[in-house]
Amino acid sequence: MEPETNAPAHELVDHLFRNRAGQMVAYLTRLLGPEHLDTAEEVVQEAVLKALQTWPYSGTPENPAGWLFRVARNAAFDVLKHEKLVCQKSVELGVLVDGAGAPDLPGDPEFEEQLRDDELRMLLMCCHPAISRDARLALSLKTVGGFSTREIARAFLSEEAAILQRLVRAKRQIRIDGIGLELPRGEALAQRLDSALEAIYLMFNEGYATHSGTELIRKELCGEALRLAQLLADSSVSTPACHALVALLAFQAARLPARVDGRGELVLLEDQDRTLWNQALLAVGFLHMSLCAEGVEVSAFHLQAAIAALHASAEGDRQTDWVKMLDLYDQLMEISPSPVVALNRAVVVAKVKGAPEGLEELRRLADDRSLQNYYLLPATEASLLLQIGDKDGAARVFREALKRPCSEPEKRLLIQRLAQCELIAPCFY
Amino acid sequence: MPNYMLLLHGNPDAYLKLSPEEAQKALQKFLAWREKLRSQKILVGSARLKDDVGKVVRGAGKPRVTDGPYTETKEVLGGYFTIEAPDYDAAVALSGDCPHLEYGGTIEVREVVPVPGA
Numbered sequence: 001m002e003p004e005t006n007a008p009a010h011e012l013v014d015h016l017f018r019n020r021a022g023q024m025v026a027y028l029t030r031l032l033g034p035e036h037l038d039t040a041e042e043v044v045q046e047a048v049l050k051a052l053q054t055w056p057y058s059g060t061p062e063n064p065a066g067w068l069f070r071v072a073r074n075a076a077f078d079v080l081k082h083e084k085l086v087c088q089k090s091v092e093l094g095v096l097v098d099g100a101g102a103p104d105l106p107g108d109p110e111f112e113e114q115l116r117d118d119e120l121r122m123l124l125m126c127c128h129p130a131i132s133r134d135a136r137l138a139l140s141l142k143t144v145g146g147f148s149t150r151e152i153a154r155a156f157l158s159e160e161a162a163i164l165q166r167l168v169r170a171k172r173q174i175r176i177d178g179i180g181l182e183l184p185r186g187e188a189l190a191q192r193l194d195s196a197l198e199a200i201y202l203m204f205n206e207g208y209a210t211h212s213g214t215e216l217i218r219k220e221l222c223g224e225a226l227r228l229a230q231l232l233a234d235s236s237v238s239t240p241a242c243h244a245l246v247a248l249l250a251f252q253a254a255r256l257p258a259r260v261d262g263r264g265e266l267v268l269l270e271d272q273d274r275t276l277w278n279q280a281l282l283a284v285g286f287l288h289m290s291l292c293a294e295g296v297e298v299s300a301f302h303l304q305a306a307i308a309a310l311h312a313s314a315e316g317d318r319q320t321d322w323v324k325m326l327d328l329y330d331q332l333m334e335i336s337p338s339p340v341v342a343l344n345r346a347v348v349v350a351k352v353k354g355a356p357e358g359l360e361e362l363r364r365l366a367d368d369r370s371l372q373n374y375y376l377l378p379a380t381e382a383s384l385l386l387q388i389g390d391k392d393g394a395a396r397v398f399r400e401a402l403k404r405p406c407s408e409p410e411k412r413l414l415i416q417r418l419a420q421c422e423l424i425a426p427c428f429y
Numbered sequence: 430m431p432n433y434m435l436l437l438h439g440n441p442d443a444y445l446k447l448s449p450e451e452a453q454k455a456l457q458k459f460l461a462w463r464e465k466l467r468s469q470k471i472l473v474g475s476a477r478l479k480d481d482v483g484k485v486v487r488g489a490g491k492p493r494v495t496d497g498p499y500t501e502t503k504e505v506l507g508g509y510f511t512i513e514a515p516d517y518d519a520a521v522a523l524s525g526d527c528p529h530l531e532y533g534g535t536i537e538v539r540e541v542v543p544v545p546g547a
Contacts, residue, residue, distance in 0.1 A: 012453060012456070012457060012460075015450065017449035017453035017456075018448070018453070045449075048449050048452045049444055049447075052444055052455060052456050052459075053444070053480075055456055055460065056459035056460065056463060056477075056508070057475040057476050058475075059463065146449045147448060148446075148449070150446070151450070
């Protein structure tokens with residue numbers, strides 16, 4: 001029996017199970033080999049289940065993570081024995097199970113270091129270019145993040161079966177191509193890092209976007225993306241772009257508490273109460289902002305982080321350095337042009353040069369097919385029309401925005417802005 | 430004060446679909462409930478019962494052993510808590526907010542009969 005601790009016995013570190021589950025899968029996959037990823041996942045789930053069935057009666061063990069690791073490791077050893085997979089792997093594992101080898105105990109600094117390395121390798125394995133883009137995200141969340149298929153499906157507003165299929169395909173790819181946990185070198189490493197950064201960026205956006213999932217699961221997704229970005233940035237393979245991504249995500253995440261008001265309504269950046277921004281996350285952002293400046297590389301993440309930093313360091317919308325912001329957007333359009341970046345740039349053009357110039361920029365995007373269903377294009381246009389006093393035009397374009405897909409809070413915000421136009425210039429139909 | 434045994438019956442599969450995060454949330458509810466009993470100093474004992482090796486022995490003289498008592502249904506007796514309570518109703522009330530019930534389980538509440546004179 002585990003001795004029960006005296007300190008608040010029921011307290012567990014936030015996300016302990018989820019984070020440790022990811023680590024255990026990475027750790028066991030190293031011991032068992034990537035071809036046994038499924039086994040690793042199964043025994044980890046078993047260990048979690050066993051904790052849930054045991055601790056209510058026994059209380060929390062002294063070292064909860066140690067308990068989980070031991071149970072998962074023993075279960076893995078049993079699977080190997082049962083499947084008669086007697087090989088070098090099972091011998092190594094046997095030593096650990098017997099306790100004759102290194103302690104491998106969570107909490108031990110050396111072991112924790114090893115676990116971070118395991119997680120890193122696992123993340124880079126999940127982001128192998130041979131695995132499809134969508135699957136990289138899902139696989140990273142599943143194996144490194146400790147999310148369940150159901151949670152991933154909920155976050156992506158997708159069917160659980162579809163996510164499951166994506167995962168199965170990705171794992172098959174890992175087996176077929178013999179993708180392993182070795183760290184690639186040189187150009188291959190750079191590619192793999194890019195792929196991982198992209199996956200983390202998309203993971204964060206999926207969480208940050210107001211169009212999908214429940215508030216809770218989206219927040220968790222943002223938190224996990226930030227954690228993984230930090231894992232990369234603090235690792236031996238870190239690059240300035242890794243720090244830039246951490247900075248960008250930390251700045252964005254810092255604003256989350258101010259983005260929704262007490263009634264659950266969306267608050268635009270310019271109207272946000274900046275005292276609600278998370279100071280600790282802003283500090284993380286500025287720290288990594290300074291770290292990413294090392295070296296000559298200027299990635300798209302650098303520019304996006306610099307844009308976010310400008311917002312973060314301004315006291316308010318009026319105090320924002322819009323001229324510098326425009327320069328950053330110009331650079332971003334050069335190295336990573338996209339219609340969405342152009343749309344955001346148009347807003348900044350309006351701030352610097354005036355609404356008519358902003359509208360001019362938007363007109364160039366009007367025929368862009370990728371923005372045809374993007375409500376922010378007409379919503380932005382309507383806001384600028386309102387600024388130049390064209391209330392009828394603004395009302396018309398806000399109505400156009402309402403026809404495009406958007407979340408309920410976004411819809412309510414549009415309706416509210418539409419009402420503002422009509423309040424001043426009533427239009428009867 | 431009399432002792433009561435709270436026998437937790439349930440289907441262990443009820444927890445199978447929980448993600449690690451959900452499992453932790455469920456566990457935290459259990460641990461908070463357990464802590465409540467402990468801090469009131471009414472928790473006498475508790476133990477989990479293994480649910481995969483249950484055997485039933487029957488037949489005096491020539492005992493026959495059959496698989497777990499619950500092979501027909503998926504229900505198993507997962508464990509018990511022994512608590513002190515002033516009366517049966519109080520014991521039932523203390524069971525009432527056990528998270529086990531939230532996850533589809535049932536709790537059998539039985540009074541332990543003290544040995545006379547002990």
